[in-house]
Amino acid sequence: VKAGESEAAINFLNALPPGEEARILAQLSLDEQQAFLKLLDGEHAAWLMETLPELQAAQLLSSLSPEQAAHIVDEMNSDEQVDLLDQLPEEQSEKILEVMNPEEAENVRFLSKYTSLCAGGLMITELLSFEESQTVDDVVSDLRQNAERYAEYNVQYIYVINHDLQLVGVLRLRDLLMAPPGKRLSSLMIPSPLCVPDSTSLQELQHFFDSHPLFGLPVVDEANVLVGVVRREDVEEAGEEQAGKTFLRFAGIMGGEELRSLPLKIRSARRLSWLSINIVLNIVAASVIAMYEDTLSSVIALAVFLPIVSDMSGCTGNQAIAVSTRELVLGVIRPRDWIYVFKKEFALGMVNGLALGLLLGIVAYIWKGNAYLGLVIGGALAANTLMAVCLGALIPMVLKGFKLDPALASGPILTTITDMCGFFLVLSFAQAFLPLLT
Amino acid sequence: VKAGESEAAINFLNALPPGEEARILAQLSLDEQQAFLKLLDGEHAAWLMETLPELQAAQLLSSLSPEQAAHIVDEMNSDEQVDLLDQLPEEQSEKILEVMNPEEAENVRFLSKYTSLCAGGLMITELLSFEESQTVDDVVSDLRQNAERYAEYNVQYIYVINHDLQLVGVLRLRDLLMAPPGKRLSSLMIPSPLCVPDSTSLQELQHFFDSHPLFGLPVVDEANVLVGVVRREDVEEAGEEQAGKTFLRFAGIMGGEELRSLPLKIRSARRLSWLSINIVLNIVAASVIAMYEDTLSSVIALAVFLPIVSDMSGCTGNQAIAVSTRELVLGVIRPRDWIYVFKKEFALGMVNGLALGLLLGIVAYIWKGNAYLGLVIGGALAANTLMAVCLGALIPMVLKGFKLDPALASGPILTTITDMCGFFLVLSFAQAFLPLLT
Numbered sequence: 025v026k027a028g029e030s031e032a033a034i035n036f037l038n039a040l041p042p043g044e045e046a047r048i049l050a051q052l053s054l055d056e057q058q059a060f061l062k063l064l065d066g067e068h069a070a071w072l073m074e075t076l077p078e079l080q081a082a083q084l085l086s087s088l089s090p091e092q093a094a095h096i097v098d099e100m101n102s103d104e105q106v107d108l109l110d111q112l113p114e115e116q117s118e119k120i121l122e123v124m125n126p127e128e129a130e131n132v133r134f135l136s137k138y139t140s141l142c143a144g145g146l147m148i149t150e151l152l153s154f155e156e157s158q159t160v161d162d163v164v165s166d167l168r169q170n171a172e173r174y175a176e177y178n179v180q181y182i183y184v185i186n187h188d189l190q191l192v193g194v195l196r197l198r199d200l201l202m203a204p205p206g207k208r209l210s211s212l213m214i215p216s217p218l219c220v221p222d223s224t225s226l227q228e229l230q231h232f233f234d235s236h237p238l239f240g241l242p243v244v245d246e247a248n249v250l251v252g253v254v255r256r257e258d259v260e261e262a263g264e265e266q267a268g269k270t271f272l273r274f275a276g277i278m279g280g281e282e283l284r285s286l287p288l289k290i291r292s293a294r295r296l297s298w299l300s301i302n303i304v305l306n307i308v309a310a311s312v313i314a315m316y317e318d319t320l321s322s323v324i325a326l327a328v329f330l331p332i333v334s335d336m337s338g339c340t341g342n343q344a345i346a347v348s349t350r351e352l353v354l355g356v357i358r359p360r361d362w363i364y365v366f367k368k369e370f371a372l373g374m375v376n377g378l379a380l381g382l383l384l385g386i387v388a389y390i391w392k393g394n395a396y397l398g399l400v401i402g403g404a405l406a407a408n409t410l411m412a413v414c415l416g417a418l419i420p421m422v423l424k425g426f427k428l429d430p431a432l433a434s435g436p437i438l439t440t441i442t443d444m445c446g447f448f449l450v451l452s453f454a455q456a457f458l459p460l461l462t
Numbered sequence: 463v464k465a466g467e468s469e470a471a472i473n474f475l476n477a478l479p480p481g482e483e484a485r486i487l488a489q490l491s492l493d494e495q496q497a498f499l500k501l502l503d504g505e506h507a508a509w510l511m512e513t514l515p516e517l518q519a520a521q522l523l524s525s526l527s528p529e530q531a532a533h534i535v536d537e538m539n540s541d542e543q544v545d546l547l548d549q550l551p552e553e554q555s556e557k558i559l560e561v562m563n564p565e566e567a568e569n570v571r572f573l574s575k576y577t578s579l580c581a582g583g584l585m586i587t588e589l590l591s592f593e594e595s596q597t598v599d600d601v602v603s604d605l606r607q608n609a610e611r612y613a614e615y616n617v618q619y620i621y622v623i624n625h626d627l628q629l630v631g632v633l634r635l636r637d638l639l640m641a642p643p644g645k646r647l648s649s650l651m652i653p654s655p656l657c658v659p660d661s662t663s664l665q666e667l668q669h670f671f672d673s674h675p676l677f678g679l680p681v682v683d684e685a686n687v688l689v690g691v692v693r694r695e696d697v698e699e700a701g702e703e704q705a706g707k708t709f710l711r712f713a714g715i716m717g718g719e720e721l722r723s724l725p726l727k728i729r730s731a732r733r734l735s736w737l738s739i740n741i742v743l744n745i746v747a748a749s750v751i752a753m754y755e756d757t758l759s760s761v762i763a764l765a766v767f768l769p770i771v772s773d774m775s776g777c778t779g780n781q782a783i784a785v786s787t788r789e790l791v792l793g794v795i796r797p798r799d800w801i802y803v804f805k806k807e808f809a810l811g812m813v814n815g816l817a818l819g820l821l822l823g824i825v826a827y828i829w830k831g832n833a834y835l836g837l838v839i840g841g842a843l844a845a846n847t848l849m850a851v852c853l854g855a856l857i858p859m860v861l862k863g864f865k866l867d868p869a870l871a872s873g874p875i876l877t878t879i880t881d882m883c884g885f886f887l888v889l890s891f892a893q894a895f896l897p898l899l900t
Contacts, residue, residue, distance in 0.1 A: 050794040051802060077794065164639060171640045197635040201602060202609040239677060260698075268788060275784030276777060282785050283794065284806040292813045295781050299818060302777050306770045307825060313766045314829075320765055327758055327765040328751045331772055331881065332744040339714060339740050343733050346713030347720050350706060356488040356515065356721065364489060368722040375730045380737060387745060391752075443769065 049076055050285055057084050061096075070099035073108065077283055082111035090119040098125045103148055103258060106135045143229060144222035146262055147243045147252030153183040156192055156210040160203050180239040183250055184213045191219055191242055191250040219244050222251055226266065229259045274431055276302065305436060309334075309443035316451035323461045325392055326454055329384070329401050333450055336380060336405060337412040337442040344369055344416030345434045352424055359425035365417050373413035381406030396460040404449035412442045487514055488723055495522050499534075508537035511546065515721055520549030528557040536563050541586055541696060544573045581667060582660035584700055585681045585690030591621040594630055594648040598641050618677040621688055622651045629657055629680055629688040657682050660689055664704065667697045712873075714740065743874060747772075747881035754889035761899045763830055764892055767822070767839045771888055774818060774843060775850040775880040782807055782854030783872045790862055797863030803855050811851035819844030834898040842887035850880045 049057060049072065057076075061069055061084065073081045073096060085093050085108060097105050097120060109117040109132060121129045131149060138144030152174065154163050163182065167174065182200065184193035193213030203212050219242040220232070232241065233256050243252045269281055276298035282291055313320065313330065320326055348365065351357040357365060385402020389395050416438050420430035454461060487495060487510065495514075499507055499522065511519045511534060523531050523546060535543050535558060547555040547570060559567045569587060576582030590612065592601055601620065605612065620638065622631035631651030641650050657680040658667070670679065671694050681690045707719055714736035720729055751758065751768065758764055786803065789795040795803060823840020827833050854876050858868030892899060 051799070077792065167636070168640045168642075174636075174640075197639060198605070198612075201635060201639055202605045202612075204606075268792075271788060272784050275780050277781050277784060282788075283792075284785065284789065284803060285794075288806075288809055288813065292810055292817075295778070295810070296814055296817060298781075299774070299778060299814065300821070303770070303774055303818060303821060306773050307822075310766045310770050313769070314763075317762050317765075321759060321762045324755050324759045324762075325752075327755075327768065328748045330765065331751070331769045331885075332741070332748050334769055335744050335772075335877075335881075336737065336741055340733070340737060342713050343715050343736075346710050346715060347722065350709060350720075351722065354515065354706075354721075356723075361489070365722060368726075371726055372730055372733070375726065376734055376737065379730075379734055380741060383738070383741060384745075439773075443773075447769075 050080060050283065054083060054087060058087055061088075066095050066099045069096045074100065074104055077281070077285075078107060078111060079281060079283065080285055081108055085120075086112050086116055090116075090123050093120045094123040094125075098128055101148075102128075102131055102135060102150070103146070105132050106145070107140060110136060110140060138222060141226040141262065141266075142222065143220050143224040143241075143243045143254050144251070146226070146229065146258050147222070147254045148258070149252045151183060151242075151250075151253045152181075153185050153250060154209060156184050156186055156208070156213070158209050159205070160200060160207045160209070160212065161205045163200060163209065164205070181242075181253075183217075183242055183253075184209050185250055188247075189250060190248040191217065191244050193217055194242065217242065219250075220254070221246070226259065226262055229254060230263050233259055270431060274435075302436065305440045306443075309440055309447065312444050312447040313451065316447075316455065319451050319455045319458060322458060323397070323454055325388075325397065326401075326450060329388065330447055330450060332384065333401070333405050333408055334439075334443040334446040336384075337408040337446050338439040340373075340376065340380075340409050341412035341416030341438045341442050342435060344413045345420055345430075345438060348417050348420040349430055349434070352420060352430065357421070359421045362418055362421050365421065366414060369413050369417040370410070373410035376413065377406040377409035380409055394461060396457050400453040400457055400461065401450065404446065404453050408442060408446045408449050411445055412438070415441060488518060488721070492521060492525060496525055499526075504533050504537045507534045512538065512542055515719070515723075516545060516549060517719060517721065518723055519546055523558075524550050524554055528554075528561050531558045532561040532563075536566055539586075540566075540569055540573060540588070541584070543570050544583070545578060548574060548578060576660060579664040579700065579704075580660065581658050581662040581679075581681045581692050582689070584664070584667065584696050585660070585692045586696070587690045589621060589680075589688075589691045590619075591623050591688060592647060594622050594624055594646070594651070596647050597643070598638060598645050598647070598650065599643045601638060601647065602643070619680075619691075621655075621680055621691075622647050623688055626685075627688060628686040629655065629682050631655055632680065655680065657688075658692070659684070664697065664700055667692060668701050671697055740874065743878045744881075747878050747885065750882050750885040751889065754885075754893065757889050757893045757896060760896060761835070761892055763826075763835065764839075764888060767826065768885055768888060770822065771839070771843050771846055772877075772881040772884040774822075775846045775884050776877040778811075778814065778818075778847050779850035779854030779876045779880050780873060782851045783858055783868075783876060786855050786858040787868055787872070790858060790868065795859070797859045800856055800859055803859065804852060807851050807855040808848070811848035814851065815844040815847035818847055832899060834895050838891040838895055838899065839888065842884070842891050846880060846884045846887050849883055850876070853879060 049060070052060065057080075061072065064072060073085065076084065085096070088096075097108065100108070105128070109120065112120075121132060124132070135145070135147075135149070140146070152167075154166070180197070182195040182197070183191060184195060186192050193209065193215045194217035195209060195213045199212060218236070218238070220229070222243050222245055224243075229241070238256065240253045240255045242250055243254055245251050272282060277294055278297045282294055284291070348357070381402040381404075383402075384405050385398040387398075388401040389398030416434075419434045419437055423430040423433055487498070490498065495518075499510065502510060511523065514522065523534070526534075535546065538546070543566070547558065550558075559570060562570070573583070573585075573587070578584070590605075592604070618635070620633040620635070621629060622633060624630050631647065631653045632655035633647060633651045637650060656670075656674070656676070658670070660681050660683055662681075667679070676694065678691045678693045680688055681692055683689050710720060715732055716735045720732055722729070786795070819840040819842075821840075822843050823836040825836075826839040827836030854872075857872045857876055861868040861871055
């Protein structure tokens with residue numbers, strides 16, 4: 025790839041199956057990406073930028089001269105322009121804006137007032153709006169005349185505004201199609217249409233599109249002036265990006281997206297930031313074992329069961345966390361329903377605790393031939409399972425009650441507590457039965 | 463709620479904020495739900511059914527007489543009718559179909575030929591199709607005449623068919639709007655439009671809608687006859703439902719959705735099915751400890767560090783799993799890129815392994831004042847971290863390579879191996895340095 029010429033490179037890219045370019049390009053080093061980019065014209069380069077993960081695209085862009093960068097950014101879609109320039113230091117993005125096509129640059133400046141995860145940051149400004157006094161014929165002839173210009177627009181609705189540019193109505197294309205030609209928009213439109221202020225959060229937008237089968241939602245500023253349209257697909261894309269970050273955070277990777285093409289220093293630090301907390305939690309939990317060293321040295325077999333009890337309880341508790349998290353998302357429970365949830369989980373904890381306790385107790389009994397060891401291990405696991413299940417069910421509800429994200433903190437809180445309790449239950453039961461175990 | 467009268471009940475429901483009904487109704491017992499349902503008319507009852515989680519709706523429906531059930535199902539949307547009746551035993555759903563409105567029943571029978579997670583099962587049959595020889599004017603006047611009937615349709619595209627009902631083209635409403643009235647559809651339509659066979663899987667549909675900004679996709683049978691339209695929103699809804707089940711499976715809940723309103727027996731069994739596998743994996747891993755009982759009883763402090771090392775390595779490995787899973791989804795890596803991934807993770811594993819090993823080694827040294835203990839513990843954690851990171855990165859790729867779902871099996875495979883290796887490394891290092899540790 026590196027040594028190829030312009031035409032060969034483009035042919036090569038075109039020959040790749042879809043999805044392959046992104047994969048191959050993302051794995052190249054920055055130098056190689058740069059060399060490759062130079063072989064492409066503006067349009068191809070813009071497409072490449074949109075194909076790369078955002079983080080890498082920004083890195084690549086910032087390695088170019090402002091003129092080269094501006095040339096590429098000019099060719100991109102307005103919302104992607106903003107997203108990409110947002111990733112650069114302000115000084116650098118300002119330099120690029122200065123040499124960009126002035127009209128494009130002004131639009132980017134307008135859109136970049138907004139943070140990326142609100143309606144203003146997600147909206148596009150390409151929309152069709154007409155005044156309420158116009159007729160169906162006016163609109164249809166304008167559409168026919170400007171068909172070429174509008175071809176790039178993703179038109180689903182026509183927005184109706186008044187003299188002050190305020191949004192007063194919305195018109196579906198089908199209503200326009202089915203209406204008599206002389207009719208005024210004001211008598212055809214759906215008045216007072218659904219719209220959102222430009223500050224609406226991504227979460228609210230997701231909620232909106234989940235409960236309304238619409239493809240776009242008009243966005244207004246404080247004066248009710250129509251400023252843009254948020255499209256369903258952009259909200260979904262932003263939602264997926266967020267979900268990706270949440271997925272990584274859930275597995276203990278903080279501070280944003282990780283891709284293997286990032287420098288080792290960043291990747292290592294992002295992973296260590298959670299690992300270093302986790303090791304402290306682990307040391308705290310394991311310190312319970314240290315307090316029972318005497319008991320442990322009398323019955324060394326206990327050491328085999330400590331990790332089993334703690335891991336099993338973490339697992340049982342995580343099941344309850346998952347069900348609570350899911351029920352909270354589905355809206356079938358709320359934080360104040362904790363008594364209902366507690367009753368349900370208590371019953372389940374009793375059943376599953378007895379089942380698992382019996383199983384592990386029998387294993388312990390068979391292994392060492394000591395029924396009391398079985399009783400100690402089985403009893404500890406049963407009790408810890410009951411506790412883990414109840415705790416796992418309630419932790420996400422408590423966090424949600426305090427407006428915290430249950431997905432993130434529930435797991436670590438649970439496992440630290442179940443580890444400590446598991447160690448404590450096994451070792452204190454053992455201490456109580458010590459003469460019978462040795 | 464239970465004792466209320468019809469009107470009071472409806473007023474009560476109407477007064478609730480959106481989302482509340484589902485929550486309150488889902489928490490009622492089956493008897494209470496039944497009593498409540500009797501107070502509502504057909505339309506309200508259908509709405510309630512659609513609001514309840516599918517599993518509960520099916521339970522509730524099967525508790526009614528076929529006539530009562532048919533009365534409610536008649537009022538529902540076609541795709542929801544099929545989904546709901548699918549949940550019932552065939553005998554029962556057949557009885558309901560017999561007393562339903564014959565036209566509705568026939569449509570349900572046609573749609574229920576398909577499994578729910580393919581294009582045929584997800585499509586709707588309400589669509590606008592015209593013959594290719596018709597003109598723009600023909601279509602527009604038909605639309606105007608039938609405006610009322612089509613009002614319930616979610617029209618985005620007009621499908622063009624030939625004499626044999628085969629799909630030959632698609633027309634966007636905007637093309638129709640912008641076209642001269644006398645033009646024939648055959649010269650205006652986009653010919654050979656994108657379409658899918660009715661057997662297309664949900665995953666393929668999701669992939670399609672991800673990469674195409676379309677709102678609906680025509681579905682054809684083997685003879686290329688247009689049979690329905692799959693809408694983006696239905697694919698997304700089905701995808702979310704699947705994702706919910708995957709989320710629960712990921713946390714170890716098998717065999718389908720769990721809601722707390724389900725009977726205890728089902729909930730307990732679904733959770734135990736994974737827990738019983740997990741306890742066996744745990745016992746296998748912990749059996750490594752049993753082989754080193756002598757070493758352990760000489761240096762009882764090791765028992766404190768065993769759970770720490772195994773848990774930390776599980777955690778580090780899970781981070782690598784998350785990054786690989788995400789990169790596989792994003793398409794920036796493929797199973798055959800394992801050498802690239804291995805190199806990247808090996809470097810990271812060295813750095814993070816040394817950092818964590820140093821940290822825990824120092825803790826061990828300070829606690830017992832024995833530098834060799836620190837060396838054993840730190841060295842074991844460092845080595846196990848390196849292994850966990852490389853393994854965690856590669857396991858999802860191997861599973862994906864064998865066309866298995868990496869989300870599900872990666873975690874348990876990883877933690878079983880890292881537990882065993884962690885125990886083995888700590889205890890075998892300790893055995894090697896035994897004279898220096900006591």
